[in-house]
């Protein structure tokens with residue numbers, strides 16, 4: 001990968017325009033799926049899911065997502081589906097049921113080639129190394145996992161829940177990509193969010209991971225947390241740059257205490273003002289660009305020689321529930337509570353609570369909760385939205401050839417709706433396609449929303465976070 005010639009896109013840089021960011025700062029989906037999870041319904045049954053798994057062609061490549069819901073401590077900003085417990089014995093029961101689910105799912109599939117595995121949570125490393133190894137052994141026994149560099153086996157790591165020597169063990173299990181939560185290195189900010197994690201501990205983990213050939217190491221940061229200022233974030237970012245991760249994700253903290261109970265522990269008067277938040281955001285963009293990171297889109301930055309940047313440059317970047325991915329859209333199977341998959345143009349989600357999860361598996365059933373089949377119109381719109389979000393452009397001919405439509409007729413209304421963005425020079429339009437300008441890239445989700453057939457005002461206000 002390192003020898004590959006890297007051509008930077010001519011529009012590889014962002015343009016900062018505060019007035020426009022304020023004007024378009026509305027809530028919107030992050031488009032890890034289309035339709036979004038709000039459209040999943042319980043009308044989609046286990047039988048639908050089984051038909052979907054059974055009908056998957058043998059030559060299809062698979063991606064597997066494994067959800068581990070446990071965490072040892074609560075981070076006050078958290079909006080994930082997790083279980084906070086110090087009782088590690090709870091994990092053993094979960095491991096046994098997870099193994100049962102993997103075996104059940106595998107029996108329904110004739111496709112067996114697994115090219116991507118992702119462990120997320122919660123905290124995957126809440127499990128002991130021997131528990132994780134048992135799960136990986138079951139995966140290797142039930143699927144073919146090609147031993148190639150391009151096979152991606154990634155894990156979300158909490159450095160507070162991992163011993164340094166475990167990195168070697170993870171590598172021996174086949175893991176080769178890693179994402180690490182940091183959020184902020186400032187001690188006062190860390191205290192206010194109940195997440196104490198030193199720079200030294202994080203740095204040590206990354207150094208060790210590199211020693212064991214983990215590539216594309218990602219660090220997660222959050223801006224908009226209590227007590228953050230541009231000054232405090234400057235010091236955090238300087239430390240992050242010293243670590244020099246291949247990728248950096250910078251998420252906007254959305255304070256929604258009515259929806260997420262842990263956030264009620266956050267003192268809202270300690271949150272940065274909208275102006276301060278904007279200052280922090282501007283500082284992040286300018287600093288990371290100055291350090292040579294490219295803006296991939298939707299909160300993600302990557303070094304030019306990272307797989308994500310190369311995939312974007314080669315127009316083969318994709319998107320799924322884990323965010324951006326370099327692999328073509330493999331059929332995604334989700335296992336574990338609340339996990340989501342995307343197979344044969346259908347989305348499927350497992351039950352959200354462990355008791356229902358155990359109950360279904362006790363009856364030898366896959367713990368299915370809900371889902372949705374994608375209509376023809378969904379597929380057309382998904383292709384347009386994902387092209388915008390991954391490549392900042394849509395080539396009309398590509399969509400016309402794939403779906404046998406006349407683009408201008410099919411999207412007559414949407415093309416008219418784009419005129420506000422064209423007037424603000426966020427988007428350019430010609431006979432061949434739609435192009436997002438450097439000014440428009442930070443507002444990509446607003447532009448995508450133009451093509452979303454499901455959005456209504458109430459949904460937007462209540463269900464999604466804002467751009468900044």
Ligand code: SF4
Nearest residue numbers: 071074075078080122
């Ligand atoms: S942010 Fe991550 S580690 Fe913290 S409580 Fe939520 S899922 Fe657990």
